[in-house]
Amino acid sequence: MNSRSYLQIRRIIGVFTTRSFTTMSTRPFALERQFAVSAVRRACALTSSVFNKLVKNETLTKGDKSPVTVGDYAAQGLISIMLKNSFPADPIVGEEDAGELRADEGKVLRERIIDLANEALVAPRVEGDKAEWGIGPGQTKTTDELLDAIDRGNYDGGRTGRMWTIDPIDGTKGFLRGEQYAVCLSLLVDAQVQLGIIGCPNLPLDLSNPDGERGCIFVAVRGQGCQQIPLSGASETTLSMPTFTPSSLTFLESVEAMHSSHSTSDIISSIIGITRPPIRMDSQAKYGCLARGDGGLYLRMPTNAGYREKIWDHAPGCLLVEEAGGIVTDSRGLPLDFGVGRTLGENYGVVAAGKEVHAVVLDAVQQATGVKAKA
């Protein structure tokens, strides 16, 4: 072997060794996780600042009668712009679209949303932020760029490939009341949630100390556990659901009786023998609370046959709970299917609980609703 071919072989071996070492030492979805924490932290800062300055005419009512604020639009635009810079090939299933903002009547709202999104984009980078994600000084966008970014959330979803879900403000009614809401982001690959993250700016780090520090991020990567990070800092705590017995359960449910049937939950609760009152809370913050042991059960029982649950309302939270050791199914006992499209399809509700109690709860749900178990 001449010295040139020897060097070529050494170079190939060198490259190969370096590559495999990098792959081995980097956990799957490490970059996506770092990105997601950064994007959700920035969006939480945006929504908190909106709440403090929100005025009455900055909220619209959508076709389904639900409210949407300048904060929802600006936060979706911000995350979408960051995604376009970071993972340009990945499609997005986002809750909001810019249709109403493009019309003449949307002009005032539009200008306010551009200002909010640009303010959030140019905010100084903090540890973990990367310039190539399109954030930091000088990274402003034009009106058209921002509206297009919001509309990149129009992907139809489906069973194959990578896709992100964005719910820029989940629990908009809670947000408007100054109570709980969440900024929610997830990454699905072939309809399986691989990364889920929920930022809860108003949630106490410890629910038993409501006057203590507020603001939590919950994040999970499949196979890597579920962590809580204070919104104010970087330290992480790994969460694991404690063991509950059926009678020691406290359940979590929506504040809004239109979103989840309180009366069905009451029946289920009396079948199980739960005596404690439910913790009522808006948004996917409930999934984060469940993952960290604030109550051992989250029930979401349909109120009208026509409503279809959206994938952005459950994908991140579902992974948080599973990674903390819980089980999430519908009332038939089937896993939630994130591959149907933008919705979960026909609505069989959501039953999320610790693994020791899930079977007992499911049985009670089926007794109360008449839904049959499916293998």
Ligand SMILES: Nc1ncnc2c1ncn2[C@@H]1O[C@H](COP(=O)(O)O)[C@@H](O)[C@H]1OP(=O)(O)O
């Ligand atoms: N009729 C409905 N049934 C169930 N969920 C609904 C309904 N209308 C809106 N939602 C969505 O329920 C979620 C809030 O749930 P919760 O009541 O648990 O806080 C939100 O995603 C909200 O949309 P939005 O994101 O627009 O607020």
Ligand SMILES: [Mg+2]
């Ligand atoms: Mg909404």
Ligand SMILES: [Mg+2]
């Ligand atoms: Mg939502």
Ligand SMILES: [Mg+2]
């Ligand atoms: Mg929303």
